[in-house]
Amino acid sequence: MTDVTDVTETGADSGGVARSDRDLSNAADMIICEDISKWYGDFQALEGVSATIKEQEVVVVLGPSGSGKSTWIRCINRLEEHQEGRIVVDGVELTNDLRNIEKVRSEVGMVFQQFNLFPHLKVRDNVSLAPIWVRKKPKAEAEEQAQALLELVGIPEQADKHPGQLSGGQQQRVAIARALAMEPKIMLFDEPTSALDPEMIKEVLDVMKNLALSGMTMMVVTHEMGFAKEVADRIIFMEEGQIVEVGTPEHFFTNPTEDRTKLFLSQILA
Amino acid sequence: MSEFAGAGAEIGSFYPMSRPDTTPPVEEHLPPREWLKKNLFSNVANSILTVLSSLLILVMLRGLLGFIFNPLRQWNATAVNLRLLMTHAYPADQYIRVWFSVAAFLILTGLSLAVWRAGSRIPVPDVGKRVIALGVFVTLATLLAPFSTSARLSWLAVAVFLLVSGVAVSRTSKDRSVSSLSLLVGACGLAALSLWVIPYGHHSFIIDRTPKILAEPGTVDLTTKLPWTLMLLIAVAAYGAGLFLRDRVPAKVARTSLVLAWMVTPILLLFLVLRDPDFDMGHVLSTDIPIFLVFAVLGSALLFWLTNPETGEVGRMVAVTVLFLAFGSFLTPMRMIIRILMLLLAMFALAGPTFSGDRETRHRYAAVWTGVAIFVSWLVTAINTPSTVPVPGQFFLGGFSMTLMVAFFTLLVSFPLGVMLALARTSSMPIFRLLATWFIEFVRGVPLITILIFFSVMVPLFLPDGMSLSEVAAVTIGYALFASAYLAENVRGGIQSVTRGQHEAAEAVGMTTSQKTVFIVLPQALRVAIPPLVGQVIGTFKETSLLVIIGLFDLLFVAKAIIPNQTEFMGSTRENLMVISLIYWVISYSMSKASQRLEQRVGLGEQ
Numbered sequence: 001m002t003d004v005t006d007v008t009e010t011g012a013d014s015g016g017v018a019r020s021d022r023d024l025s026n027a028a029d030m031i032i033c034e035d036i037s038k039w040y041g042d043f044q045a046l047e048g049v050s051a052t053i054k055e056q057e058v059v060v061v062l063g064p065s066g067s068g069k070s071t072w073i074r075c076i077n078r079l080e081e082h083q084e085g086r087i088v089v090d091g092v093e094l095t096n097d098l099r100n101i102e103k104v105r106s107e108v109g110m111v112f113q114q115f116n117l118f119p120h121l122k123v124r125d126n127v128s129l130a131p132i133w134v135r136k137k138p139k140a141e142a143e144e145q146a147q148a149l150l151e152l153v154g155i156p157e158q159a160d161k162h163p164g165q166l167s168g169g170q171q172q173r174v175a176i177a178r179a180l181a182m183e184p185k186i187m188l189f190d191e192p193t194s195a196l197d198p199e200m201i202k203e204v205l206d207v208m209k210n211l212a213l214s215g216m217t218m219m220v221v222t223h224e225m226g227f228a229k230e231v232a233d234r235i236i237f238m239e240e241g242q243i244v245e246v247g248t249p250e251h252f253f254t255n256p257t258e259d260r261t262k263l264f265l266s267q268i269l270a
Numbered sequence: 271m272s273e274f275a276g277a278g279a280e281i282g283s284f285y286p287m288s289r290p291d292t293t294p295p296v297e298e299h300l301p302p303r304e305w306l307k308k309n310l311f312s313n314v315a316n317s318i319l320t321v322l323s324s325l326l327i328l329v330m331l332r333g334l335l336g337f338i339f340n341p342l343r344q345w346n347a348t349a350v351n352l353r354l355l356m357t358h359a360y361p362a363d364q365y366i367r368v369w370f371s372v373a374a375f376l377i378l379t380g381l382s383l384a385v386w387r388a389g390s391r392i393p394v395p396d397v398g399k400r401v402i403a404l405g406v407f408v409t410l411a412t413l414l415a416p417f418s419t420s421a422r423l424s425w426l427a428v429a430v431f432l433l434v435s436g437v438a439v440s441r442t443s444k445d446r447s448v449s450s451l452s453l454l455v456g457a458c459g460l461a462a463l464s465l466w467v468i469p470y471g472h473h474s475f476i477i478d479r480t481p482k483i484l485a486e487p488g489t490v491d492l493t494t495k496l497p498w499t500l501m502l503l504i505a506v507a508a509y510g511a512g513l514f515l516r517d518r519v520p521a522k523v524a525r526t527s528l529v530l531a532w533m534v535t536p537i538l539l540l541f542l543v544l545r546d547p548d549f550d551m552g553h554v555l556s557t558d559i560p561i562f563l564v565f566a567v568l569g570s571a572l573l574f575w576l577t578n579p580e581t582g583e584v585g586r587m588v589a590v591t592v593l594f595l596a597f598g599s600f601l602t603p604m605r606m607i608i609r610i611l612m613l614l615l616a617m618f619a620l621a622g623p624t625f626s627g628d629r630e631t632r633h634r635y636a637a638v639w640t641g642v643a644i645f646v647s648w649l650v651t652a653i654n655t656p657s658t659v660p661v662p663g664q665f666f667l668g669g670f671s672m673t674l675m676v677a678f679f680t681l682l683v684s685f686p687l688g689v690m691l692a693l694a695r696t697s698s699m700p701i702f703r704l705l706a707t708w709f710i711e712f713v714r715g716v717p718l719i720t721i722l723i724f725f726s727v728m729v730p731l732f733l734p735d736g737m738s739l740s741e742v743a744a745v746t747i748g749y750a751l752f753a754s755a756y757l758a759e760n761v762r763g764g765i766q767s768v769t770r771g772q773h774e775a776a777e778a779v780g781m782t783t784s785q786k787t788v789f790i791v792l793p794q795a796l797r798v799a800i801p802p803l804v805g806q807v808i809g810t811f812k813e814t815s816l817l818v819i820i821g822l823f824d825l826l827f828v829a830k831a832i833i834p835n836q837t838e839f840m841g842s843t844r845e846n847l848m849v850i851s852l853i854y855w856v857i858s859y860s861m862s863k864a865s866q867r868l869e870q871r872v873g874l875g876e877q
Binding site (some may be wrong): 119139 | 309625627628629630769771774775778779780781782785789790793794797807
């Protein structure tokens with residue numbers, strides 16, 4: 001175990017300015033969204049959203065509530081169905097074909113706002129269940145991996161407890177371990193810290209930072225501006241189902257071009 | 271990536287804060303006089319209510335005691351007819367089979383009590399308090415009951431003994447405790463001992479003597495007291511064995527095998543022990559075993575192949591083909607056993623991709639299939655084999671054992687059926703949803719008695735030539751269908767309580783719909799559904815008494831129609847009904863208690 005402060009400092013050094021300077025132009029496209037739209041009844045939640053996310057890129061999606069951030073991120077592993085446009089994840093297009101959906105889901109890990117751990121299973125089984133039955137790993141190997149992942153997120157000693165006995169921050173870290181157990185190429189985070197008490201947010205963000213440093217492709221919906229500034233390669237700002245502005249954290253926080261972005265930032269940072 | 275570990279370390283050092291030692295406030299313990307004042311006589315209205323309800327209770331108790339101890343009561347109607355109540359016409363010279371069955375159940379009970387760590391420690395003074403309460407009750411009852419003076423005096427002596435020993439025990443140290451199970455064993459031991467010492471008398475019809483003698487002085491007959499004493503010893507020994515095994519066998523293995531044993535034992539006892547089938551070994555060797563072997567070997571090979579993750583689409587097609595072959599086998603003349611095994615194999619095949627995995631998993635899956643095939647083959651052969659136990663009347667069991675048997679088979683059939691119906695009703699496929707909804711709503715709209723009468727009278731008329739179904743079996747099937755509809759609704763409640771987030775989390779890690787159902791939804795749904803399900807199990811057990819309406823010899827029928835019609839016990843209906851209601855109550859109450867424990871256990875990790 002490395003000292004914590006070291007890790008966060010490295011995070012700060014290589015993140016911030018350094019991170020957004022990374023040259024990802026030669027990296028492969030992991031997620032391609034072309035002009036996707038989605039309606040709930042008469043209400044249009046997404047209006048022609050287009051974006052491309054490169055391998056190893058960390059994209060933070062910001063925006064006021066109800067702007068369609070969560071809907072978009074949930075479309076990417078088909079928890080919501082988009083009605084128009086194309087979504088291609090690592091070369092597989094999301095259509096109604098179940099096989100494609102299963103293929104995409106096994107490559108995309110997702111972390112939810114409400115953790116959604118399985119309350120009837122021990123922490124270790126929460127992590128190893130999918131590798132055993134979806135990835136068809138031998139049980140012993142899957143449990144070993146689960147233990148290693150729990151160590152990675154800093155709670156190896158909680159493996160034999162049930163999720164209900166853990167704090168919110170610990171639960172969210174288990175949820176991250178569970179998603180990582182499927183060895184995904186992409187991780188989606190849907191407001192991972194919004195349901196946490198303030199003192200627990202940091203422990204989850206630290207894990208996410210380390211994950212970003214390790215080269216994971218990540219798409220994060222969050223309200224944590226500090227995290228966005230420090231870790232993101234790119235920030236996408238959404239409002240009313242549309243992408244309003246895209247840019248590096250520097251550009252976004254210091255020199256936004258759109259009025260709506262300025263308004264949002266002034267409300268957030270006030 | 272090992273530097274990830276840092277994230278938790280800081281938090282870890284943050285938690286163990288040292289706190290000043292504080293003890294929780296001591297719960298106030300009121301002296302009796304103040305307790306009475308606070309809880310029963312706090313104001314005028316409460317005092318009036320207290321007095322009135324005490325009077326009411328006393329009057330009712332007096333009435334009950336007056337009924338029980340009325341010299342006109344024929345309590346030995348029960349004592350003489352105990353065998354009739356328990357097994358109806360089962361031949362007395364074959365009774366060793368019944369005792370064997372009772373022993374099997376007691377062994378299972380003993381093992382289960384040990385493995386599930388039943389029972390609790392009770393502080394010795396608390397036991398004393400309960401004995402005092404019992405003494406007070408006996409005093410009260412003695413004063414109220416219509417006893418002769420001498421009887422009253424001897425009962426008062428018992429009460430005084432209870433009060434004195436209770437006070438003595440309650441004065442002992444608070445730190446000593448005793449396990450509730452050993453108290454139970456002690457009580458049962460005393461009861462068994464009393465059979466040897468206290469002259470309860472022999473209660474039996476003595477056919478060749480006139481006038482018929484129903485009770486002779488002396489202690490209980492050896493054929494009764496010896497088996498019961500042995501049963502107690504067996505139960506205690508089984509508990510001891512359970513304690514021994516508990517620390518040597520992994521808990522999960524022990525519990526799974528015990529649950530399986532509970533499900534299989536009644537069937538084995540019924541068809542192997544109580545019914546004693548006369549197997550035609552020639553036929554078994556030439557036909558039954560070869561059929562089984564073909565299914566076991568080819569079926570295992572097929573399932574081993576199907577559960578290979580690489581098999582893919584071809585596997586599903588093969589599984590569906592097996593299903594169609596199974597359906598087709600019902601259209602052509604064929605042995606029933608082949609049809610049933612085909613149908614089972616098709617289900618295993620269809621579920622194969624859900625449980626596919628590494629070699630070990632696949633071996634296990636094939637082994638489960640082989641086990642099921644062995645059991646089903648044996649069962650079908652046994653059902654088709656005539657019994658060697660000669661029994662008059664329509665069915666070889668009756669009384670309490672029939673009640674138990676019908677309840678058990680009803681639950682055994684209705685549970686899987688109910689879960690399947692609930693899944694179908696919540697399924698996203700309209701055809702399943704419609705069929706399940708129609709079935710459930712239809713069955714719930716028809717009274718149980720109608721269904722029972724329909725199955726006992728009409729179903730035999732619909733059966734094809736050459737196929738016969740005993741009335742008990744037909745009625746049990748009808749009852750199971752009825753129970754499954756209600757059960758399905760309870761399970762559906764559980765399924766709907768599983769949050770959307772759980773479904774999403776399961777989908778997000780790539781589980782298929784059936785994996786999600788088996789590993790995530792059903793375990794949580796059934797846990798939520800435990801209280802209503804237990805209510806239903808108890809209801810199903812009690813409502814077997816409706817069998818009396820179609821004239822099956824269940825417990826109620828024996829108590830209500832058979833015993834009161836014996837010349838010796840004319841008009842003893844009320845006594846018999848009291849006794850059997852006590853039997854029903856004891857069973858239902860223990861089930862209720864067991865379920866409370868179950869709720870506590872499964873609630874543990876959740877909070």
